[in-house]
Amino acid sequence: MPMHQVARLADMREDRGLEVTLNDKPILLLRAGGQVRAFQGKCPHAGAPLAKGAVCHGRLICPWHKAAFRAEDGALCEPPALDSLERYHVEVRGDEVWIDDQPLPDEKIPPADDPRTFVIIGAGAAGIACAAALREKGFGGRIQLIDREPEAGYDRTVLSKYVLAGDMAVEQTPPLRDETYFTQQRIERRHGQVTGLDADARRIHLADGQALAYDALLIATGAEPKTLDVPGIDLPQVMMLRSLADTRQILDRARPGQQAVIIGDSFIAMEVASSLRKREMSVTVLARHPVPFAAQFGDSVGNAILARHRANGVVYHSEGEAARIEGAGKVEAVVLDNGQRFAADLVIVGVGVRPATEPFANLPREKDASLRVDDGMRVTDGVWAVGDIATFPLNGQPRRIEHWRLAQQQARIAATNMLGGEEHYLDVPFFWTYHFGKRYDYLGHAEQWDEVQFKGTPEHPPFIALLGKDGLVAAVVACDEGRAMAALAQRMKQPLPVDEAWRLVRDFSS
Ligand SMILES: Cc1cc2nc3c(=O)[nH]c(=O)nc-3n(C[C@H](O)[C@H](O)[C@H](O)COP(=O)(O)OP(=O)(O)OC[C@H]3O[C@@H](n4cnc5c(N)ncnc54)[C@H](O)[C@@H]3O)c2cc1C
Ligand code: FES
Incomplete structure (x- = not known):
């Protein structure tokens, strides 16, 4: 030794x-x-x-x-x-x-000693995390992982950031797991579109006419970008971003010097703006809000991120709604309902997503088409749902949250419960977003707050902003404060008074 x-x-x-x-x-x-x-x-x-x-x-x-x-x-x-x-x-x-x-050696492949079959629909963030967690927790039965994307199982968060910006080649998009892993762990991957579910018979139906029986089912089908109901939306240079295929399509059409118009000021829309500027395109964002991310981060941080975009040449326009996209066979302009016209070679629509739950219409669905789950991610007997499609109880309130890590946290909880456990979501949502070389981290889920306190200023990172409600931390947004945010991620699992949070920040910032 x-x-x-x-x-x-x-x-x-x-x-x-x-x-x-x-x-x-x-x-x-x-x-x-x-x-x-x-x-x-x-x-x-x-x-x-x-x-x-x-x-x-x-x-x-x-x-x-x-x-x-x-x-x-x-x-x-x-x-x-x-x-x-x-x-x-x-x-x-x-x-x-x-x-x-x-x-030290670490062999962890459970023996194939369990007669049950678990089926996972969706090999995205949550689906892969669930398959991995099932094996990690000792499940030796059959795992079937189905996805309609032939390349499913990659990190989609890098698409709007490093891949569109040209910092990472499309083919370098990180796989969540390599093929050896699936083979070694006996996780059966299947390319196919699920079209229906019979929960009483414990069976799912596929577009090719086949049916699959399961003992436990995880639905992790994620979300699809919303489109716009405006003339011209079908023009070939009007695109959305969710998948590797979408990314390739955008890159095929994006050329330096061209004019990109981005409709929407969602996180993905603004990340795309940042990335296309790096590709030396002219970028105009047609926004629905005067300040991006103000609803999540507050006005000061939203304004600082907006200033960063403007300083890097993004035109941010927040008056009027897109009414039509003009062009004869090729995009020429986006026209707003107030008559303003923005010349465009490329249009990216980034106005949010809706849960991909059409095949599960016979399960009770919420108004937004999501599936309602309990705090153990259970929909009904033998069926669990997680990630972008799930409305779950967060601090007693039904919430649907579209974050990568949360989808995976929920998937790990579902895996425990599919195996007969009793785990509940008691965690702190977290996500990150990336603009012009800066990563902004967000912990918590605040819809309202009555105070914002800063360490540093959002215009000049590093900074931390604590969003407080009734003296407790409701959410935190920060940039370049990795260690303090790491400590807060753990500590915020319990109610955390604002002054105690500052003590923690002081201890962990040094
Ligand atoms: C470009 C981009 C950037 C993002 N950046 C961030 C970020 O920085 N931070 C963050 O926290 N979140 C980010 N997100 C959000 C995050 O990716 C999602 O919240 C997360 O992927 C949700 O995981 P999921 O498993 O629910 O869905 P997904 O990861 O979307 O996986 C769902 C899978 O289900 C498959 N599927 C759907 N319907 C069917 C069907 N009927 N049959 C078979 N297969 C089906 C899909 O093909 C897909 O592979 C980003 C999203 C995008 C699109
Ligand atoms: S690098 Fe992403 S969680 Fe550690």
């Missing part, structure tokens, strides 16, 4: 890890429960340096997208990571920390 001295105990803190390098590999050292632990140094999700995260309530939380791992053994607690951390053998000799240079 080749052991190497890598650190001194005196250099290690309780509230964060310490990164050391061994054979050119970053390794994270942690003090957990009086013991020293060693794990891989980079987050298995997207490679964040875990030493910049926080250790809080026995968990290590990633600074980027808030995946959480048990500090004691690196076990995965919360997505978007799908794997536990690689562990290394540690010895403490006096004040010296020594570690083995090879990770």
Whole structure:
């Protein structure tokens, strides 16, 4: 066992890890429960340096997208990571920390000893997280994972950010899992469109006429972009963005110097604006709100992000609604209901999404077509639903939230409950958005607040804004404050007074 001295105990803190390098590999050292632990140094999700995260309530939380791992053994607690951390053998000799240079073996493939079949519809964020969690939790039965997209199972969050901007090639879009994983874990992937469900008979129907029986079913079909009911919407240069195929279509038509008009000021619309500017297109956003994201982030942060867009050349126009798209066989302009005309070579519609639940019309659906679930993500006997299609109880209120990590958190809960467990959603929603090189993190879900307090200013990150209601933190938005946000992600699981949150921010910002 080749052991190497890598650190001194005196250099290690309780509230964060310490990164050391061994054979050119970053390794994270942690003090957990009086013991020293060693794990891989980079987050298995997207490679964040875990030493910049926080250790809080026995968990290590990633600074980027808030995946959480048990500090004691690196076990995965919360997505978007799908794997536990690689562990290394540690010895403490006096004040010296020594570690083995090879990770400990970690074989986790449950034996095929269960006669049940679990079917998952949708191999997106939630579907893949559920399949992975089922195996992680020891399910040895059959898992069938069905998706209508031939390439399903990739990180769609990068599409509007790095891929459209040209920072990542389309073919580098990260798969959530590679083919070896599916083979090793006996997860059967199937390309097909689900068209119907008979919940009494525990059977789903596919467009090719086949039917599949299940013992437990997860519906994770996500959302589809809303379109606009205006003349010209069918012109070939009018596009929406949800999938890899959509991204390819946009890239095929986007040329530097051309004029892109983006209808809508949703997160995706504004991310597309940022990315197309990077491609040296002229970009006009036809917005529905005078300030983007004010409803989620508050006016000050929304205005700061708007200023960032304007400083980078985006034209943001918020008067009037798109009434028609003009062009004879090719887009020429978008015309508003007040008569204003915006020349366009390319139009991207980013006005929100609706749940993709048509095949499940015989289940009770909400007005917005989503499926209502309980706090264990259960729809009815043998059926669970998660992610963008699910309306679930959040702090006692029915909510539908379109966030990547939340879809995966719900999927892990559904996996536990499909196996007969009793887990409930008691977590803190989190999402991120990316504009002109800056990632903005948001924790919580505030529809109203009565105070906003800042550390730093949103115009000049780093900053943190606490949105408070009745003295408690309702939500937090921040930029370049990864460690403090990591600690808050854990601490906000319980009601958190605003002044206590500031103490935490102070402790973890340093
Ligand atoms: C461009 C873009 C950028 C985003 N960026 C962020 C971000 O930065 N941060 C964030 O938190 N969230 C982001 N989101 C939102 C996030 O991607 C979603 O909330 C998340 O993907 C929801 O997961 P899901 O599993 O419910 O749905 P999805 O990931 O959409 O997966 C659903 C899958 O179901 C399949 N499907 C649908 N209907 C059927 C059917 N009838 N039969 C078979 N298969 C079917 C679809 O093909 C799809 O693969 C972004 C979304 C987009 C589109
Ligand atoms: S890099 Fe760690 S959660 Fe994304």
